[in-house]
Amino acid sequence: MRFRTSIISSFALCAFVLAAHAQETNEVELLKQQLRQVLQVQEEQRQKIEALTKQLDEMTKKQSAEAERKKLEQQLAAELQTNAPASTPAPATSAPWSPSQPMTVARAGSAYMNISFDTLMDVGGSTAHDPSAQLELGDHDPIKRGFSLRNAEIAVDGAVDPYFKGFGNIVLKLDKNNETEIELEEAYLQTTSLPGNLQVKGGQFFAAFGRQNPQHPHQWAFVDDPLILTRAFGPEGLRSVGAQASWLVPTPFYTEAFLGVLDGQGGTAFSFRNPGQPDALGVDRFHGRATMDNILRGPGDLVYVPRLASSFDLTDQQTVVAGVSAAFGPNETGTHKHTQVYGTDLYWKWKPANAHEGFPFVSWQTEGLYEIFDAGADAGAGLPAETLRDWGFYSQVLWGFKPRWVAGLRGEWVDGNHGLFDSQDVFRGQRTRISPDLTFYPSEFSKIRLQYNFDQGEFIGTQHSIWLQVEFLLGAHGAHKF
Amino acid sequence: MKKVSLIILALIALAATSQAKLNVVATTPDLGSIAREIGGDKIDLTVLAKPTEDPHFVDAKPSFIVKLNHADVLVEGGAELEIGWLPALLDQSRNEKLAAGAPGHVACSQGIQLLEVPSTLDRSKGDVHAAGNPHYTPDPVNAKIVAQNIANAFCALDPRSGDIFRANLKRFTDAIDAKLVEWQKTLAPFKGQHVVAYHNSWLYFGDRFGLQIDLFLEPKPGIPPTPAHLAEVIMKMKADNTHVIIVDPYLNRKTAETVARNTDATVLDVSQFPGGVKGTEGGYIPLIDYTVNALARALGEKK
Structure with missing residues (x-):
């Protein structure tokens, strides 16, 4: 019995101990688990902190990098601006391209022709109420105070076949009322394979007279046409079929x-068979005279334009081109009245052997013209037959002083003998003009030009004008001549 | 009397031989030097662009019209590098022999795989060449193709000197092959290293010799460097441990020096044209010799 009791009690004890032990074990497990949880939380926090620190580090690093970049940028801007001593032989300096031909670019690709669209627009002001009335006589010059757009040009060129190249220039422009005017400025073909060093072109084109007459406005170094050229060849330059x-x-x-033979009728052959402008009564007049409508009587009534040009490389870095030109033909102020224009031109350019994109450079361009206009009598207007003589020149220096920047200065003077109608004729009388300008070329395909004109003349007094011109060019434009 | 007739005969012979020479005009000095390698004394050679000159912006001087008028052969790049000035000259030269497609018009890029041909033409990306990157001659393998193109034209136009041209071509090609091994060995230790250039005109050279010439001082082709862009270039140079800037003679060295001061880099004068930098006047092979060795020295210095 006792034995049984003791066994039972020992069992009970055992059970108790076991139970107690089990309870203990459970507690340890629980504690362990709790500890693990704490550790886990801690680890998570640590990771979180680490991640945050890392993020912060990166942010500060980024910030300091950004700051460093900013600092560098400022420092570089300063260093580039000051003439920092070049530590070693510094050969070339400077940037974008060439002088009189700011646009030397063509991209032919796989098309049959180059096609480009070039727009010149002007904004500015003048002491003259109507700048186009007396000051700015060129057709592509700014025509009024404020905004004007006088040259949006579509140019195409390409090989026609193995024998010809073809060229076309269609110009759109806005008149004072923002109405669109359109003109076929040029459309001609040119031979490519004639023997004997000959080349012939036919169609409507600018006559090869002097240097600037055959150039399109976007090649000009100033916003307006030289005075002497508008005086001899009118607003549009000498061009004809x-x-x-x-x-x-x-x-x-x-x-x-060169020898050009031109039809010479109309306003684009200004001093030749040009009917002039209608007066209040609708009578066409030129230099005050009512014009005849002479039909072509024979080859003697065409306009002949001979020219001779030569060029020399003075040194490796200097080139000069010189030429003499003339234009002869009848005018419409009488039945047998003639006009003669003589001209001489000179272009000189210096560009160092290591020029970058054509900079720096200096160029000098001068043209002088002399015109003899045999004017007929107009008894109705009280004008006798008289010979009108006009002469003058312009001279311009361009300095591409740093990449993409060109400074220019042009001086002009025109005069003539005394004619009875002069005081009412914007194309006569003594005039002087001084024009400094500054052009910035963001790229070869755009330009921004600021020009000031000091104008003084017998019939216009003293006038001041300031013009800002902006140009853009799209597409593939044929390469330009020197 | 006999003496006189002898002299006359000699003169005629001289005139005949001088007439027999091909009159060759090359647009750029690299093409000119390869033409000289092939033509030897069987050609009269005129090169239009100066070795120090920016080949994109050569003035279309009237004297070039006369040179082209007299030429039997025109050697040009064929990849629109000269598009701003050559077409106007050719128009006025009145020389049918040089018309596009004529045997006398050698477009040297023929057979060369031009790189970076743009998929779209967009000038907001700068003045990109529509036909692809035209600066292919610094790769000697391309120079061999150029030599072959030139030799083909010379042989067609002057078959009597064909053997000489072919022999010259073989000599030039063999010399390139031999040198190429040497050049590649010289630059092998620097494989994958970055080099900074002003304009993207060293792509083909970099590809050939395992250099990454892919960081440029100008932000876009034809657009001058801005401080913001240069700052980025400097940061990248520091990150990639780049320490060589190469500059062609017509480019702004001052910009490169400014960047070099901020990165402790070396500015190295290089040229794609024989004679563009001192020590390269000897022709195409001396030019590449110079470029490879100068680069290896500069890359090795700061390693």
Whole structure:
């Protein structure tokens, strides 16, 4: 019995101990578990903190990098601006391209022709109420105070076939009332494979007279046409339907002889068979005279434009081109009245051997013209037959002083003999103009130009004008000549 | 009397031989030097662009019209590098022999795989060449193709000197092959290293010799460097441990020096044209010799 009791009690004890032990074990487990949880939380926090620290580090690093970049940028801007001493032989400096031909670009690609669209727009002001009335006589010059857009040009060129190249220039422009005017400025073909160093072109084209007459406005170094050119060739320059032969003379240096034969009727052949402008009564007048409507009587009534040009490389870095030109033809102020225009031109350019994109450079361009206009009598207007003589020149210097920047200065003077109608004729009388300008070319395909004109003349007094011109060019534009 | 006739005969012979020479005009000095390698004394050679000159912006001087008028062969890049000035000259040269497609018009890029041909033409990305990157001659393998193109034209136009041209071509090609191994060995230790250039004109050279010439001082082709862009270039140079800037003679060295001061880098004068930098006047092979060795020295210095 006792034995049984003791066994039972020992069992009970055992059970108790076991139970107690089990309870203990459970508690330990619980504690362990809790500890693990705490540790886990701690680890998570640690990771979180680490991640945050890392993030913070990165942020500060980024910030300091950004700050460093900013600092560097400022420092570089300063260093680039000051003439920092070049530590070693610094050969070339400078940037974008070439002088008189700011746009030397063409991109032909796979098309049959180059096509480009070039727009010149002006904004500015003048002491003259109506700048186009007396001051700015060129057709592509700014025509009024404020905004004007006088040249949006579509130009195409390409090979026609193995024998010809073709060129076209269609110009759109806005008149004072923002109405669109359109003109076929040029459309001609040119031979590519004639023997004997000959080349012939036919169609509507600018006559090869002097240097600037055959150039399109976007090649000009100033916003307006030189006075002497508008005086001899009118607002639009000398261009007409016709043909021209040119011969590369077999001399060791470049010499080219040209002979143009032009129809010479209308306003684009200004001093020739030009009916002029209608007066209040609708009578067409030129230099005050009522004009005849002379029909072409024979080849003697066409306009002939001979030219001879030569070029020499003075040194490796200097080139000069010189030329003499003339234009002869009838005018419409009488039945047998003639006009003669003589001109001489000179272009010189310096560019160092290591120029970058054509900079720096200096160029000088001058043209002088002399015109003899045989004016008929107009008894109704009280004008006798008289010979009107006009002469003048312009001279311009361009300095591409740093990449993309060109400073220019142009001086002009025109005068003539005394004519009875002069005081009412904007194309006569003595005039002087001084024009400094500054052009910035963001790229080859755009430009921003600021120009000031000091104008003084017999019939216009003293006038001041300031013009800002902006240009953009889209597409593939044929390469320009020197 | 006999003496006189002898002299006359000699003169005629001289005139005949001088007439037999091909009159060759090359647009750029790299093409000119390869033309000289092939033509030897069987050609009269005129090169239009100066070795220090920016080949994109050569003035279309009237004297070039006369040179092209007299030429039998025109050697040009064929990849629109000269598009701003050559077409106007060719128009006025009145020389049918040089018309596009004529045997006398050698477009040297023929057979060369041009890189970076743009998929779209967009000038907001700068003045990109529509035909692809035209600066292919610094890769000697391309120079061999150029030599072959030139030799083909010379042989077609002057078959009597064909053997000489072919022999010259073989000599030039063999010399390139031999040198190429040497050049690659010289630059092998620097494989994958970055080099900074002003304009993206060293792509083909970099590809050939395992250099990454892919960081440029100008932000976009034809757009001058801005401080913001240069700051980025400097940061990248520091990150990639880049320490060589190469500059062509017509580019702004001052910009490169400014960047170099801020990165402790070396500015190295290089040229794609023989004679563009001192010590490269000897022709195409001396030019690449110079470029490879100068680069290896500069890359090795700061390693």
